[in-house]
Amino acid sequence: MKKLLQTVSIVGALTASLTVSAQTLTVYSAGPGNLINNLAADFQTETGIRVNVFQGTTGQVMARLEAERGNPLADVVVSASWQSAVDLKEQGDLLAYTSPNATNVPDFLKDTHYVAQGVSALAMVWNRNSSTPMPSEWADLTDPAYRNEVTMPNPAESGTAFELVTGLITANGEEDTWGLLGALNENGMIVPGPNARALNPVLQGAKSVVFGAVDYIALGQQQNGEAIEVIFPASGTVAAPRPMMIMNYSQQQDAAKQFIDFVLSEQGQKRVADVYLMPARTDIAALRPGLNELKLIDVDAFAMNERRADILVRFRRVMGQ
Amino acid sequence: MSIFSSDLSMPRAGSRRLKVDARQLVLWLTTAALLLLVALPLAYVLLQAIFPQITRGRFDGAFSLFIPTLNDPELLRLLRNTLQLGVAVVIGCAALAVPLGALRALTRVPGGALWDVIFLVPFLIPPYIAALAWMMTLQPRGYMQQLTGLQADSFLFSFWGITFVMILNVFPVVYFAVSRTLLAVGGRYAAVGRVSGAGPWQAFWRLTLPLSIPGIAASLLLVFALSIEEFGTPATLGAQANYYVLVTGIHQRFSDWPIDMPGAAILSLLLVMLAMGAFYLQHWLVTRRSYVSVTGKPMAFEPIELGVWRWPVIILFVLVGFISVGVPILSALATASTGTISGGLAWDNLSTRHFETLFNDRFGALRALSTSLGLATGAALATGVLGALIGYLVVRAKTRGHQVLDFLSLLPNTMPAIVVAVGLILAWNQTFWPIPIYNTAAILLIAYTCLLLPYPVRYASASFRQMSENLEAAARVSGAGFVRMFWRVLLPALAPSLLVSMLLVFAIASRELVASLMVAPAGMVTVSTFVFGQFEQGSPGVGMAMSVVAIFSTTALLLAVTAFSRKKLPFAG
Numbered sequence: 001m002k003k004l005l006q007t008v009s010i011v012g013a014l015t016a017s018l019t020v021s022a023q024t025l026t027v028y029s030a031g032p033g034n035l036i037n038n039l040a041a042d043f044q045t046e047t048g049i050r051v052n053v054f055q056g057t058t059g060q061v062m063a064r065l066e067a068e069r070g071n072p073l074a075d076v077v078v079s080a081s082w083q084s085a086v087d088l089k090e091q092g093d094l095l096a097y098t099s100p101n102a103t104n105v106p107d108f109l110k111d112t113h114y115v116a117q118g119v120s121a122l123a124m125v126w127n128r129n130s131s132t133p134m135p136s137e138w139a140d141l142t143d144p145a146y147r148n149e150v151t152m153p154n155p156a157e158s159g160t161a162f163e164l165v166t167g168l169i170t171a172n173g174e175e176d177t178w179g180l181l182g183a184l185n186e187n188g189m190i191v192p193g194p195n196a197r198a199l200n201p202v203l204q205g206a207k208s209v210v211f212g213a214v215d216y217i218a219l220g221q222q223q224n225g226e227a228i229e230v231i232f233p234a235s236g237t238v239a240a241p242r243p244m245m246i247m248n249y250s251q252q253q254d255a256a257k258q259f260i261d262f263v264l265s266e267q268g269q270k271r272v273a274d275v276y277l278m279p280a281r282t283d284i285a286a287l288r289p290g291l292n293e294l295k296l297i298d299v300d301a302f303a304m305n306e307r308r309a310d311i312l313v314r315f316r317r318v319m320g321q
Numbered sequence: 322m323s324i325f326s327s328d329l330s331m332p333r334a335g336s337r338r339l340k341v342d343a344r345q346l347v348l349w350l351t352t353a354a355l356l357l358l359v360a361l362p363l364a365y366v367l368l369q370a371i372f373p374q375i376t377r378g379r380f381d382g383a384f385s386l387f388i389p390t391l392n393d394p395e396l397l398r399l400l401r402n403t404l405q406l407g408v409a410v411v412i413g414c415a416a417l418a419v420p421l422g423a424l425r426a427l428t429r430v431p432g433g434a435l436w437d438v439i440f441l442v443p444f445l446i447p448p449y450i451a452a453l454a455w456m457m458t459l460q461p462r463g464y465m466q467q468l469t470g471l472q473a474d475s476f477l478f479s480f481w482g483i484t485f486v487m488i489l490n491v492f493p494v495v496y497f498a499v500s501r502t503l504l505a506v507g508g509r510y511a512a513v514g515r516v517s518g519a520g521p522w523q524a525f526w527r528l529t530l531p532l533s534i535p536g537i538a539a540s541l542l543l544v545f546a547l548s549i550e551e552f553g554t555p556a557t558l559g560a561q562a563n564y565y566v567l568v569t570g571i572h573q574r575f576s577d578w579p580i581d582m583p584g585a586a587i588l589s590l591l592l593v594m595l596a597m598g599a600f601y602l603q604h605w606l607v608t609r610r611s612y613v614s615v616t617g618k619p620m621a622f623e624p625i626e627l628g629v630w631r632w633p634v635i636i637l638f639v640l641v642g643f644i645s646v647g648v649p650i651l652s653a654l655a656t657a658s659t660g661t662i663s664g665g666l667a668w669d670n671l672s673t674r675h676f677e678t679l680f681n682d683r684f685g686a687l688r689a690l691s692t693s694l695g696l697a698t699g700a701a702l703a704t705g706v707l708g709a710l711i712g713y714l715v716v717r718a719k720t721r722g723h724q725v726l727d728f729l730s731l732l733p734n735t736m737p738a739i740v741v742a743v744g745l746i747l748a749w750n751q752t753f754w755p756i757p758i759y760n761t762a763a764i765l766l767i768a769y770t771c772l773l774l775p776y777p778v779r780y781a782s783a784s785f786r787q788m789s790e791n792l793e794a795a796a797r798v799s800g801a802g803f804v805r806m807f808w809r810v811l812l813p814a815l816a817p818s819l820l821v822s823m824l825l826v827f828a829i830a831s832r833e834l835v836a837s838l839m840v841a842p843a844g845m846v847t848v849s850t851f852v853f854g855q856f857e858q859g860s861p862g863v864g865m866a867m868s869v870v871a872i873f874s875t876t877a878l879l880l881a882v883t884a885f886s887r888k889k890l891p892f893a894g
Contacts, residue, residue: 052844060838127663
């Protein structure tokens with residue numbers, strides 16, 4: 001018993017020593033984990049301010065913000081969904097701040113209360129070892145050659161997949177888009193979950209193509225030798241900027257502002273480019289096709305988000321879920 | 322410690338009162354801990370369900386979301402699927418694990434205690450890793466097809482596939498409960514039966530098995546509760562099978578923008594009610610009659626020699642071990658040690674780069690491992706102590722409300738971990754606590770203790786149900802106080818099953834994902850959040866490498882503990 005109590009007290013002491021100090025900046029970030037860890041480490045070297053990172057999916061980050069409302073803890077939030085920033089601003093949760101380093105960030109990637117960290121785009125990811133031909137357009141995948149060979153991230157679980165659906169609706173109209181998705185469903189397309197779950201079967205070859213994958217993850221895997229191609233259709237695709245914001249209840253607004261400035265600095269933006277995202281600043285080189293090389297569909301995100309529930313219901317119906 | 326020693330050294334006149342005090346004090350502290358650990362977060366979930374705006378400190382719109390949420394036509398289908406899955410997994414686990422457990426307890430199975438260690442491993446494999454490993458093995462162009470040309474796509478992504486993977490994840494609960502319970506019931510009654518003319522089979526079916534019902538029923542209830550709240554497997558396989566359950570619905574409400582916390586809370590209450598039904602069924606089953614079978618010192622008992630039957634038995638154990646442990650681990654190893662997934666199982670694709678990334682430790686993998694091991698040890702100790710006391714309270718306390726305690730101690734197992742986690746944030750992230758708990762490692766310890774408390778409580782209360790009260794009376798007559806009686810008389814009899822349940826807690830806590838993701842303080846990474854992050858960001862190889870390292874190191878640790886403890890405790894073997 002004595003030994004047991006000793007162990008308990010050791011665990012207790014351990015616990016206390018791991019307690020987070022109040023003198024540090026708390027950043028909640030939706031992936032990529034190595035990006036935010038590198039940014040945090042660089043920032044600490046630069047300014048001496050420690051950064052505690054909570055890293056999860058956009059949904060986990062938002063659920064945590066919601067549950068912590070009674071006693072909020074986050075200073076800076078990096079989301080993968082532009083719309084989440086729009087909503088948080090509307091709820092009055094964000095601090096207005098325009099970083100001096102944001103001058104080279106195009107207007108559509110910044111607002112009075114938030115600014116893009118980087119940008120990803122939606123693409124098709126095709127397995128080179130598959131027996132299917134390489135597709136070049138979204139609509140190619142309705143061809144019988146791709147029967148039972150296509151996956152798509154679920155727009156209910158992946159903000160970027162939702163944005164792709166709204167982009168297709170904007171570019172091609174309502175009926176054509178649902179017609180296309182219906183034809184994909186007829187052709188045996190599966191919708192297995194968020195991004196990683198749609199990509200994984202294609203990596204192994206169980207399926208051949210992802211319809212609407214986030215590009216930077218696939219580009220990174222291609223760089224690591226996976227036999228995949230990342231294809232941006234000429235008819236257009238959707239950009240998914242990743243907003244950064246300062247919470248207005250932050251007790252360390254100056255440090256938070258410094259952090260935003262740092263991510264938008266040349267050094268910070270190079271870190272962003274390293275993970276195959278497009279940097280938010282146009283004057284920093286990307287390791288992949290940049291904003292000017294892609295045909296982007298201009299989506300009225302606000303109007304589309306008003307219809308979010310309807311679009312998801314329609315999607316479920318079309319997919320026979 | 323001071324209560325214990327003062328109790329023993331007091332003069333006789335005062336000691337009588339103090340003994341009562343010690344017992345009362347321990348029982349009150351236990352109840353308080355249970356309320357704080359379980360009732361408090363769940364109360365917050367209930368409040369959240371009733372008052373949608375409570376996180377903003379407002380109480381308007383009470384009950385306004387119940388009707389719309391419960392009116393969702395999807396709900397009936399989710400409920401039906403959840404029940405169907407729970408029942409199927411229970412039946413499958415009973416069919417698989419009751420014979421295995423009985424063989425292990427009553428006969429001399431070759432390999433002995435080794436099987437106990439092997440069957441602990443399924444708990445060390447996170448369910449979503451197991452599901453992913455099965456996916457990478459059975460899907461078209463998966464490892465099985467690469468090796469044998471066969472694939473099982475249509476089986477894997479179906480109700481049966483989900484059931485199959487889930488049975489393999491949780492059958493050890495039943496295996497350990499059955500083997501420990503049968504051991505406790507022992508060969509003694511069977512021997513009496515044999516003397517009275519019963520054959521070995523008759524003795525087993527008419528005596529040993531019926532007397533073991535509390536333990537078996539409790540473990541099957543645990544399996545039901547576990548499978549209706551399991552998230553990883555239905556989430557990984559269910560979407561492709563078009564099979565959705567309540568938990569996936571709850572997660573969706575919690576993690577899709579915009580977040581619907583009140584809706585998720587309401588669905589969680591539904592899930593709790595489902596489990597409550599199962600709880601009363603089990604309760605009715607085990608309290609109809611007495612199952613007292615341990616009335617004195619546990620007596621040594623000779624296991625049955627298997628003779629020629631040893632070969633079929635060995636084959637059965639090897640087969641179950643291979644399918645439940647071998648396949649997922651080999652699949653994880655294959656993913657971790659091939660350079661690319663698209664390269665498949667080829668010699669030139671063999672690579673250590675994922676392990677190198679891991680051990681370069683740029684991403685804090687080793688720190689994650691030590692954090693998880695430390696927390697799991699803490700959770701095992703805390704739940705062990707509390708579980709033994711609560712189990713005693715539930716079975717022995719003649720007070721009103723002990724059924725409430727029983728129910729409370731089971732509740733966490735019926736709540737999806739994400740709901741418990743949100744309840745914990747709501748409850749502990751308040752400014753009125755004198756010591757900050759939330760946003761420290763303590764909140765993870767509390768989360769694991771809360772979520773895993775049902776294991777020791779179930780195992781302990783099943784043991785107490787089989788212990789005669791005469792044991793306690795005898796100890797009291799001989800002058801032992803409550804604490805001494807508990808320590809010297811009850812605990813040794815309880816030790817084998819309590820230890821097993823603590824090992825289970827350790828195993829599950831070392832890889833718990835869902836709650837860890839929600840409550841881990843910023844800056845702290847556990848094994849599971851590390852692995853999950855790697856998968857989400859497109860490094861399945863590194864994620865699998867971490868899983869493999871974690872599974873092997875926790876197994877080694879468990880082996881060491883078991884080997885060490887057998888010298889001190891009457892651990893079966």
